[in-house]
Amino acid sequence: MMSAYIDFIRIRFLMMLAYRVNYYSGIIIYAINIGAYYFLWQAIYGDKETLAGFTVNQMTTYVAVSWMARAFYFNNLDREIANEIRDGSVAVQLIRPYSYLLVKMMQGFGEGLFRMLLFMVPGMIIVCLIFPVTLPTEPMTWLIYLVMLFFSFLINSQINILTGLFAFFVENNEGMMRMKRVMVDLFSGVVVPIAFFPGWLSAIMQWLPFQAITYLPSSVFTGRTPDSEIGQVFGLQVIWFIGLLVPIWWTWRAARRRLFVQGG
Template identity: 55%
Template sequence: MDKYAEMIRIRFLMMLAYRTNYYTGILIYAINIAAYYFLWSAIYGDKPSMQGMSLGQMTTYVAISWLSRAFYFNNIDREIAMEIRNGKVATELIRPYSYLGMKAVQGLGEGLFRLFFLSLPGLLVVSLFLPLQFPENAHTWLSFSLSLLLSFIIYSELNLLAGVVTFFTFRNEGVLRAKRFIIDLFSGLILPISFYPDWAQRLMHYFPFQAISYIPSMIITESFQGVAVRDGLLMQAAWCALLLLPIGLLWRMAKKRLVVQGG
């Protein structure tokens, strides 16, 4: 366990060396969120609410969705793909730790850095000029924090799954681009799931994407309350467990047919 904690620390310090880049990131996120705010303001017009959400809730939803993405987002799928192509994975596999576990905790270190140097400062900046509505209930914040952690786990598991596919394809840039687009579209980041047609909402229940962005954002805006919060957290926990199955299966298959290119 100590070696994984050390990996988190090392990745955090590596990101700290490039912290200046994230000052620009705060500005970019703020502009992006402001653009969404003006778009939704025009869509709402004089309507007090749409799909059970007021404009204030929608503004908060957008801000939290994008700033939460800075925490759960990582590139461990691309790192795995690169290490397979250049042969570094052969060295990593003989080291005394789980290769996939090491990648996951590195992603956590990266996420923690973004949380403190991008998400929280970005939220402060955005709240200065946009009418965000934050809950006063401590239980809501606790539920949101747990939900956000589960979001990170699910996103990382999907990245691990996409990365392991490289063992079979050697090059999967197209798969990685498609995966990122699908997650952004169907996770509720761009548009809340409740705004999709009923048939699309039912279909999305069979996929883990809404457990990444939609559920935590609905919790923090208090659009989910009581039983809905509990069900959302249970759904996220279930996907965390279910995604371990294909990862484990593909990983066992991948190690049996490992072919290293380069070296």
């Protein structure tokens, strides 16, 4: 049965490969975004060596790594699920002998692998040639970061799935999906590292899953997180991954009880 789910990864990867030219242009767009943030933070730092615990080099690397990591964990599972609910095709999915939500997760992972190989890796190489990005030399740091990046994908996908499932209840959750995307980019630390948030807002972020998507992995990768705290940081990601399974299960269980199909 597991081989069938792996096929969904392969199929989605091949599907994305058919539109790879779009992602080549995306590399340029992401490089421009990183460049804009790089010059912005250079102006903010001025003559200061550190701000909120970040050195200039750490901030440059943080910006580059965070945006390129976003290329891997980003997906549109929420929109896919919402569209299938609205057009009624989800009813066909439910009678097939597999887990609908697990299939969606596998499809998202196939898209993520494509983005990593043909977007994130070449994009990171180009960015490193243009901007003064300092990458770690310790193999263990890379290994820990890749594991944490995988959990970033899982947590972000869980939030997307949960958002998409709300289409069962509100029928049109377009506004909710847009709000979710803004919240993920802002509160995960892609736009501004959480260390720069006001104290009260930073304290709130400790109780939300968004920091586990970008801020925590990027802080480990840039060396801002001490080695003694890496286990604790990774543990937070695992806790959020397990914790998000509960609302997803509850929402999915409630949604299946009220499914109705519009149109014909």
